[in-house]
Amino acid sequence: MKKVLSVAVLFGVAVMISCQSDEGIVSKSDVSQEAMDKIYALGFTNTGAMRVDGGYLVEGDIFLSEADLNKTPSRSLLRIAEEEQYHTTNLVTGTPRTITVSISNKLPSSYVAALDEALARYNAEGLNLTFQRVSSGANISITKASKGAQYLASAGFPTSTGNPYSSIKVNSAAIGSQPQSTVATILAHELGHCIGFRHTDYMSRQYSCGGSPVNEGASTVGAIHIPGTPTGPDSGSWMLACIGSGQDRPFNNNDKTALDYLY
Numbered sequence: 001m002k003k004v005l006s007v008a009v010l011f012g013v014a015v016m017i018s019c020q021s022d023e024g025i026v027s028k029s030d031v032s033q034e035a036m037d038k039i040y041a042l043g044f045t046n047t048g049a050m051r052v053d054g055g056y057l058v059e060g061d062i063f064l065s066e067a068d069l070n071k072t073p074s075r076s077l078l079r080i081a082e083e084e085q086y087h088t089t090n091l092v093t094g095t096p097r098t099i100t101v102s103i104s105n106k107l108p109s110s111y112v113a114a115l116d117e118a119l120a121r122y123n124a125e126g127l128n129l130t131f132q133r134v135s136s137g138a139n140i141s142i143t144k145a146s147k148g149a150q151y152l153a154s155a156g157f158p159t160s161t162g163n164p165y166s167s168i169k170v171n172s173a174a175i176g177s178q179p180q181s182t183v184a185t186i187l188a189h190e191l192g193h194c195i196g197f198r199h200t201d202y203m204s205r206q207y208s209c210g211g212s213p214v215n216e217g218a219s220t221v222g223a224i225h226i227p228g229t230p231t232g233p234d235s236g237s238w239m240l241a242c243i244g245s246g247q248d249r250p251f252n253n254n255d256k257t258a259l260d261y262l263y
């Protein structure tokens, strides 16, 4: 069987690495029905939602705090067509701007080159955001996920004050020795969340993940269609929820349109 990693959490959940049919993942038992309802109202699938330190992990790699869960869902956001490029309501402001990124030395040293490749992919687009790797004091810190973490990587969305989400956690024990281009794709995906990209296939995540359709809804963080990007499935987007083992997803033309539109 082809391995499917839920990046979607890009590789959202370690279990997904081993078998696609295990997508259901987590026992919902540790997430209350009230929390499940709030997650759905915020526009995310609650399938596979799990409790993590300080909040919840949804769609495999997106962190929502308790405070996030208690935001009032917006009812005015548009949701148009399916499998397009979507971004959240909050974006990084104050552009042009340099975003610094650090990576922990507790992660495999090979990930540094993968991060540099991810940052180079963004910088090649000539955006109003320039990414720069630094050793400390970064806007976005990439750290090793705690032992036993049930996801491959996690991130969140920009703050209401226009700053990128500040933390990416990487479960190197679960990712293992994927090719540099695959790790670069994962890191570029998580950075995409930090600057406001939702999953490309958020309306029907089975497109990249397999399994049953899951409508991730709209939310206070928003799912607003980016003009000029397609209404049909886009098999190559770096923001698809799931990715196959060994796969590489450099920005395709639709991704570039979306990046250029926002930044």
Ligand SMILES: [Zn+2]
Residues within 6 Å of the ligand: 007, 008, 009, 010, 061, 062, 189, 190, 193, 199, 241
């Ligand atoms: Zn994701």
